[in-house]
Amino acid sequence: MQAGCPGYRCPNVEVRSGVVEIKSLMRGRMSREFRMSVLVCISERCVSLFWVMVLRTHVFKKRKAEKMRSDEATEMEKHSLYYIYTALSKPVNLPGIYQFTAMGLLDDRQIDYYNSEQQKKIPTQKWMKEKMQEDYWEEGTQSRKIKEQWFNLNLKNLTKLMNGSESDLHVLQWRTGCEVEEERSEVKFSKGISEFSYDGEDFLSFDDKESQWVASVDAALPTKRKWDSDPNLNKNTKSYLEKKCVDWIDRFSGYTDEKLRNGSLPNVQVFAKRSIRDKTKLNLTCMATGFYPKDVMLIIRKNLISLPEDEVESTGIRPNHDETFQLRKSVEINEDEPAEYGCFVSHRTLETPDIIKWDGKYFGHSLTDTALIAALKVIGIVGGAMLIVVLVVLFLKKKKIIDLKVISSTRRVL
Known part of the structure; x- marks a missing residue:
């Protein structure tokens, strides 16, 4: 890209008082524009050629990290x-x-x-x-x-x-x-x-x-x-x-x-419902269920960029009734936000990561919508019932001295 010499103007390049301002537009998938400006000080009388190379380093790093973690998981x-x-x-x-x-x-x-x-x-x-x-x-x-x-x-x-x-x-x-x-x-x-x-x-x-x-x-x-x-x-x-x-x-x-040995593929869904606390916001949820083994990567992405985990609520991996597992992650978003959201899922059973886009639709709080959301959660409830025996014995909080005797002759077969 030529720039900075008197009488020459390039698209998206302006020369003001010896300063070249190079503007870059990054367009989102939903026609949302992002502006990036870089300032370089040069002489107005220069006759040099200037080249600009743009790397989307943030997105690249995110995608590279996701690919590396995906490869490791596979x-x-x-x-x-x-x-x-x-x-x-x-x-x-x-x-x-x-x-x-x-x-x-x-x-x-x-x-x-x-x-x-x-x-x-x-x-x-x-x-x-x-x-x-x-x-x-x-x-x-x-x-x-x-x-x-x-x-x-x-x-x-x-x-x-x-x-x-x-x-x-x-x-x-x-x-x-x-x-x-x-x-x-x-x-x-x-x-x-x-x-x-x-x-x-x-x-x-x-x-x-x-x-x-x-x-x-x-x-x-x-x-x-x-x-x-x-x-x-x-x-x-x-x-x-x-x-x-x-x-x-x-x-x-x-x-x-x-x-x-082969495992079970994750069934991935993305849905949203209106927030109870704030009527102008939505709770967007990514849910992966039916997968085995337990290790899975589930990421909510906004405009192809992964959201930080500290901004996302997670249920943690839970058991289903059929010895598979499920995981749900949610984030609160603005109802009129023009960003593109989706779920990124990587699992051992997938040859390549699965990406599910949100269609922009959401549920209100009618009886029908409430029943539908409840149906999506029912597997987790059934799976959670498997934990009752453990939970029953974990509600006590007392701590006393006990000198445990060594277990003997029990190391060979558990």
Whole structure:
């Protein structure tokens, strides 16, 4: 682009008092214009050629970041295996809630189950029943029985230490397992977790990197010191998290059915409804549902630019009734805003990210519209019902001293 010499004028270039102002127009997808000005000081008598190169750096960086995260989500598969144990200090006489329960979760799907009434470890996936031999279930049943005794003993000791009444309900929970990353059929350890909670509060956890226990509250310090004084316990805990748990994931992943391995595609919808608080605004929602595995990227975009997460409300990833998941994100916008909004979704099952544009329509608050919005949410409600058992045992807030005894002979089969 030539500019800056006397008697010469270029489109969108003005020379004023030795200053060249270069104007640039960026047009939005809905005919909205953006103006950018760059000032350069030069001599009015110059005979040089000037070239202008414009890079939309902000948009480029956003898109590049999205593509990188999308590629990572597609190429790097994540898997997890966790076992969750929950013990109550007394029966609660509610259907489906037992004094002791244990379950295994592979990639957030239950694969086995045990409760204090049946006292038998059973498969909850067809492929687990078909692939795992009878001795696996027998040994697992014995391991769960030992853990049930361990939990019951420590809850009784806790009640005595706090001089509590037998009418009080107390809860002790343990979550242990690991997460791995798989790329090109190579499985790598990512994270290991072994943590205890008491009456719904963090109590004690294992620091895998430092090979030591961490007390979340002062009441857990005696247990931390006792367990750290046993080098074999910490060594075995670290070995299970980093090696045995990873081996189990690798083994189970080879047994899973085709549907589990291939995953489920996300069904993506974008809709809006009038805000209850401000009639001039709309609540725009992006919803992805029916996807598996759990990891997903869902971004609300305005004029092709991702909105910052701190401006967006999220439900977090929630379970559906069919062992898939859903995620909803919402943002409040002006009703007459001429911007283009859409949802950007990336998931392992998608060859390329999916982009769904908002059509500009919205719901009011008539009975019909309210019913429609409720229908879009019903899957999350049904899925949330699966969490009732966990929520029931997490409402207590008491914290007391308990010197937990070490679990013995239970590291091989969970």
